[in-house]
Amino acid sequence: MTARYHTLIIGAGVMGLGIAYQLARRGVTNVLVVDRDYLTGGASGRNGGGLRQQWATEDNIELMLESMTLFREMTRELGVNVWLRQGGYLFLLDRPEDVEAFTRSTQLQNRHGLATRMISPREAERIAPGLSSEGLLAAAWNPSDAVVFPWSVLWGYAEALAAAGITILSRTAVTALEVKGDRIAAVVTDKGTFEADWVVNAAGAWGCEVALLAGIHCPNQPVRHEIFASEPLKPWLDPMVVHFASGLYFSQSMRGELIAGITVPSHRPGQYTSGSSYQFLSLIGRHLVRFMPRLANLRILRQWSGPYDLTPDNKPIVGPVAGAENFVQVHGFAGHGFMMAPVVARIVADWLAEGKDHPIFEHYRLDRFEKGGGEKEAFIIG
Ligand SMILES: Cc1cc2nc3c(=O)[nH]c(=O)nc-3n(C[C@H](O)[C@H](O)[C@H](O)COP(=O)(O)OP(=O)(O)OC[C@H]3O[C@@H](n4cnc5c(N)ncnc54)[C@H](O)[C@@H]3O)c2cc1C
The missing domain is CATH 3.30.9.10 (D-Amino Acid Oxidase, subunit A, domain 2)
Structure with a gap:
């Protein structure tokens, strides 16, 4: 029999773990996180740990103001020193x-x-x-x-998920997505097939590859x-x-x-x-x-x-996409996905657990690129 989850998250980087953590805080623990690599194997284990609020667009400034607050609370909340x-x-x-x-x-x-x-x-x-x-x-x-030590953030999230009874399946690659009508009906991995009400694509720089498994093209x-x-x-x-x-x-x-x-x-x-x-x-x-x-x-x-x-406008893709309504994209974060993860995870979990809307679902829609993309964020390092 195929296991069924409220949410299945593809990618155990800071974004995927952060979303699972925020879901657990809202009482949603029927969640599975799968990753084809080891914890810290993606960009989240390889970055500079920089957290900045100096941005050129209002969206990013506002997101980072809240993310900084969440980072300041993290050591106490997770019980792991994140060396902020x-x-x-x-x-x-x-x-x-x-x-x-x-x-x-x-x-x-x-x-x-x-x-x-x-x-x-x-x-x-x-x-x-x-x-x-x-x-x-x-x-x-x-x-x-500020700066933090990225590995501690991942370890802290992973420990909190274990305490909430949420499994992270490492070394488990998503190989296919079964689409029925306008939904992802099943997620096929090399360790088995899973069903979920919601499927989150938090595969970072591999997010486009994963989206393509459902026939969705991204410009990242x-x-x-x-x-x-x-x-x-x-x-x-x-x-x-x-x-x-x-x-x-x-x-x-x-x-x-x-x-x-x-x-x-x-x-x-x-x-x-x-x-x-x-x-x-x-x-x-x-x-x-x-x-x-x-x-x-x-x-x-x-x-x-x-x-x-x-992405072409240096801003991410966040939210569901036409043709696969239960498939939520959360990728395209250039060189600032680590600092954005706590706040984006909070917003995505609010939406998955409680249906709460947020302006980023409009601003960071995938189909904005059909109309040339949004206001370009100029303050990208690299
Ligand atoms: C050198 C460097 C410096 C950086 N410095 C900063 C910084 O100072 N501050 C900052 O905020 N950001 C920084 N970044 C960017 C930041 O690291 C990323 O934006 C962020 O970590 C992205 O997190 P993520 O969870 O979306 O992706 P990732 O951490 O990459 O996680 C995605 C996961 O998806 C998994 N995956 C992929 N395909 C599949 C599949 N088919 N099946 C299952 N799993 C799959 C991968 O194994 C991976 O673990 C830097 C990046 C680099 C490379």
């Missing part, structure tokens, strides 16, 4: 057009209650000791942005992003520092490591393969030492990569 540190985000700007765009968005963020401000290169040097501001025109600074493109962790250093750096033009970012974790990444221009959207390159190391080495000369002798311990999941 609100050391701020410092955007370094050396192109006039970036200064203009950040000045505009700073005003927008201020209207939403954030204390973001444009500052001089000299002031940026005071916020990030050791920073060389040579060549910079200005910086944008928000002191309440995965792209490889590389990152490294250094040996632990004496604590000296509070903020996440981002050079907007190159996509360089670096922060010091609570464990002392420097975590840093940069956009490698030749890693093209649509060509995702995991793995690390020398090209990345040489590019990031040059940029890092330009801005933080004291890191010239830094020893790198680990280097890895993961996928960004890009």
Whole structure:
């Protein structure tokens, strides 16, 4: 006999686990999460852990204001230390057009209650000791942005799900979706077939592949992003520092490591393969030492990569789709799905459990791309 669930979630990344967790909080525990990999195997176990409220569009600012609140409560709520540190985000700007765009968005963020401000290169040097501001025109600074340790968030969610009696089936790949009429009638995996009232596609950068199993075409493109962790250093750096033009970012974790990444221009959207390159190391080495000369002798311990999941307007796809009414898409989060997960999970679970609507279901509909997409989010790192 086929097992039947209220909700079956494809993908045990931060998004899938977050949705299952929020469902459990609403008393819905007849939930199954399947993932073809191990916990932390997707982008959620491979990212920089950055949480920022500095965005150029109202949707993203509002979502991140709430997500930050949820992250602040997470250690207490999950009983697992997620190593949250609100050391701020410092955007370094050396192109006039970036200064203009950040000045505009700073005003927008201020209207939403954030204390973001444009500052001089000299002031940026005071916020990030050791920073060389040579060549910079200005910086944008928000002191309440933060970093977390991504693995702890996943472990915390997984433990909470186990306590609620929700199973995560790892090493279980979804291979087919049986569509009957306008519904997903069954989810076929390599470990068996399952039925559910709701099927959530939280497969991240593989979300399009999964959607295609039901004949649904999405415009997302995965792209490889590389990152490294250094040996632990004496604590000296509070903020996440981002050079907007190159996509360089670096922060010091609570464990002392420097975590840093940069956009490698030749890693093209649509060509995702995991793995690390020398090209990345040489590019990031040059940029890092330009801005933080004291890191010239830094020893790198680990280097890895993961996928960004890009849509044409840099915004995600969230909600049901025409032709498969019980098939909920939650993917396309570029390089900011980790920070958005708590709030998006809260909204999606409200809708699945209680039918509560939210504007993002309208703003992030898949069919917006038939009309050219929504307002483009410009503040993507990479
Ligand atoms: C280098 C790097 C740095 C980043 N930095 C940040 C940052 O600082 N802040 C931030 O907010 N975001 C960051 N991101 C983006 C962030 O990691 C992602 O947006 C987020 O983790 C997406 O979560 P997810 O749960 O949607 O996807 P994932 O974590 O990728 O989970 C999707 C899961 O679906 C599973 N799956 C796929 N296909 C199938 C199938 N057929 N059957 C079953 N399971 C399947 C996969 O195995 C995977 O585990 C970064 C990403 C990278 C790569």
